[in-house]
Amino acid sequence: MTRHSRRAALKTLAASGLTLAMPDLVRAQSGAARVVVVGGGFGGATAARYLKRHAPGVQVTLVEPSPRFYTCPFSNLYLGGLRDWDSLGHGFDGLRAAGIEVVHAEAQDVDGQARTVTLSSGQKLAWDRLILSPGVDMRWNALAGYDEAAAQRAPHAWKAGPQTQLLRRQLQAMPDGGTFVMVIPENPFRCPPGPYERAAMVAHYLRQHKPRSKVLLLDAKDNFSKKPLFLQGWKALYGDMVEWVGLADDGRVTSVDARALSVQTAFGQTHQADVLNVIPPQQAGWIARRAGVVDASGWVPVKPESFETTQVAGIYALGDATLAAPMPKSAFAANVQGKMAAAAIAAELSGRPVPPAVYANTCYSLLAPGYGISVAGVYRPQHGKLIEVPDSGGISPLQATPGLRAAEAAYGDAWYAAISADVWGRAS
Ligand SMILES: Cc1cc2nc3c(=O)[nH]c(=O)nc-3n(C[C@H](O)[C@H](O)[C@H](O)COP(=O)(O)OP(=O)(O)OC[C@H]3O[C@@H](n4cnc5c(N)ncnc54)[C@H](O)[C@@H]3O)c2cc1C
Numbered sequence: 443m444t445r446h447s448r449r450a451a452l453k454t455l456a457a458s459g460l461t462l463a464m465p466d467l468v469r470a471q472s473g474a475a476r477v478v479v480v481g482g483g484f485g486g487a488t489a490a491r492y493l494k495r496h497a498p499g500v501q502v503t504l505v506e507p508s509p510r511f512y513t514c515p516f517s518n519l520y521l522g523g524l525r526d527w528d529s530l531g532h533g534f535d536g537l538r539a540a541g542i543e544v545v546h547a548e549a550q551d552v553d554g555q556a557r558t559v560t561l562s563s564g565q566k567l568a569w570d571r572l573i574l575s576p577g578v579d580m581r582w583n584a585l586a587g588y589d590e591a592a593a594q595r596a597p598h599a600w601k602a603g604p605q606t607q608l609l610r611r612q613l614q615a616m617p618d619g620g621t622f623v624m625v626i627p628e629n630p631f632r633c634p635p636g637p638y639e640r641a642a643m644v645a646h647y648l649r650q651h652k653p654r655s656k657v658l659l660l661d662a663k664d665n666f667s668k669k670p671l672f673l674q675g676w677k678a679l680y681g682d683m684v685e686w687v688g689l690a691d692d693g694r695v696t697s698v699d700a701r702a703l704s705v706q707t708a709f710g711q712t713h714q715a716d717v718l719n720v721i722p723p724q725q726a727g728w729i730a731r732r733a734g735v736v737d738a739s740g741w742v743p744v745k746p747e748s749f750e751t752t753q754v755a756g757i758y759a760l761g762d763a764t765l766a767a768p769m770p771k772s773a774f775a776a777n778v779q780g781k782m783a784a785a786a787i788a789a790e791l792s793g794r795p796v797p798p799a800v801y802a803n804t805c806y807s808l809l810a811p812g813y814g815i816s817v818a819g820v821y822r823p824q825h826g827k828l829i830e831v832p833d834s835g836g837i838s839p840l841q842a843t844p845g846l847r848a849a850e851a852a853y854g855d856a857w858y859a860a861i862s863a864d865v866w867g868r869a870s
Contacts, residue, residue: 482506485575485760488780496788522643536867552733576727592700596718618652620716639807726763746823748786806854814850
């Protein structure tokens with residue numbers, strides 16, 4: 443091809459919206475661009491659906507082992523007896539109906555040079571862009587005595603599934619007058635307000651069924667998301683049933699004896715539980731480490747404009763696995779990041795400029811039926827990092843009418859319905 447005809451071909455391709463970059467030019471000539479998404483949770487399923495919407499010609503394959511995804515959001519309400527298990531499950535027919543190929547397998551290896559993913563089925567998928575949204579893995583033994591076997595007696599219930607159901611059964615079997623002990627890690631971890639909402643939901647259940655019981659929270663830090671609102675709500679709704687002990691008051695647990703259902707704190711106190719819920723330190727899902735996109739922190743550094751990883755070109759990461767502070771590790775954040783990455787990839791593959799990035803988050807927490815609180819923020823890239831846009835966010839007021847708390851509970855319900863439809867489609 444002469445320089446002139448090459449330039450002409452590039453111009454034609456650009457005009458047709460196909461591509462400008464060389465590797466994509468090759469792809470465009472040999473067939474549709476291929477994007478593989480690993481993880482069918484909040485980040486991955488969103489990215490797959492929005493990419494297909496922005497670029498219908500792109501071949502999108504979603505890899506997810508489970509035929510049904512159960513959400514952590516609202517799993518605390520299940521513990522509190524306010525939701526049944528089935529209402530937390532979402533299937534993948536909505537994605538299939540949108541033209542996405544859904545493969546139920548585990549991604550076991552990623553080759554960033556050859557641009558392939560190897561699946562548990564032995565199948566190898568080639569990709570032009572790879573999106574990883576594998577969520578978190580527990581850091582077993584980072585807390586002495588807490589490993590996978592210990593989680594069978596002292597569940598974390600920090601991934602929705604059998605662990606959540608086990609914790610619910612333990613709660614139901616707990617004697618009246620018993621103590622529910624929750625161990626809470628330092629930041630960063632999945633869902634910063636999650637433990638405190640769980641405390642309220644457990645107290646809601648206990649007040650109805652075992653009113654002489656207690657909820658003891660042992661926390662490795664002194665501050666947490668929406669702290670004044672939680673302290674106020676626990677007191678107003680449950681009196682002295684919920685006790686929170688922070689770092690300064692010897693709240694940091696240093697070892698767990700799952701057999702005895704007891705924990706030891708930094709200053710040597712022992713706490714005995716009837717039900718022991720240990721939320722351990724976490725890290726990015728292991729496939730991200732396997733792909734070579736994780737740094738020494740255990741999380742995936744990303745470019746804030748697109749969520750492409752800084753370690754391997756062409757690999758994007760979303761959601762809890764990423765280092766995206768000040769954005770929290772939330773489903774809301776993973777959903778918004780999935781949309782932004784999809785828009786960036788669609789633009790790149792068609793040679794258009796990547797649209798300017800802006801992100802948002804809202805975390806609703808339910809403290810009792812008709813009693814909700816929330817925190818919201820808006821974020822954008824600045825000098826290679828994400829920053830919270832000044833004066834953009836907000837938090838529920840401490841002085842509020844019952845009407846406002848009830849409205850926020852209703853907003854939380856509406857959010858769950860809306861995000862579920864947005865992520866998995868209505869055919870779930
Ligand atoms: C108790 C609790 C309550 C919460 N409540 C809220 C809330 O009210 N609001 C909110 O915004 N957030 C909430 N969250 C946080 C929310 O659950 C997470 O932030 C969100 O799930 C992150 O999305 P993700 O895509 O990163 O990971 P996930 O949604 O966990 O999805 C990860 C998916 O990747 C799959 N996967 C992992 N490895 C592989 C592999 N090798 N191959 C193929 N697939 C793989 C997994 O099977 C999983 O389906 C809560 C969390 C907890 C624990």
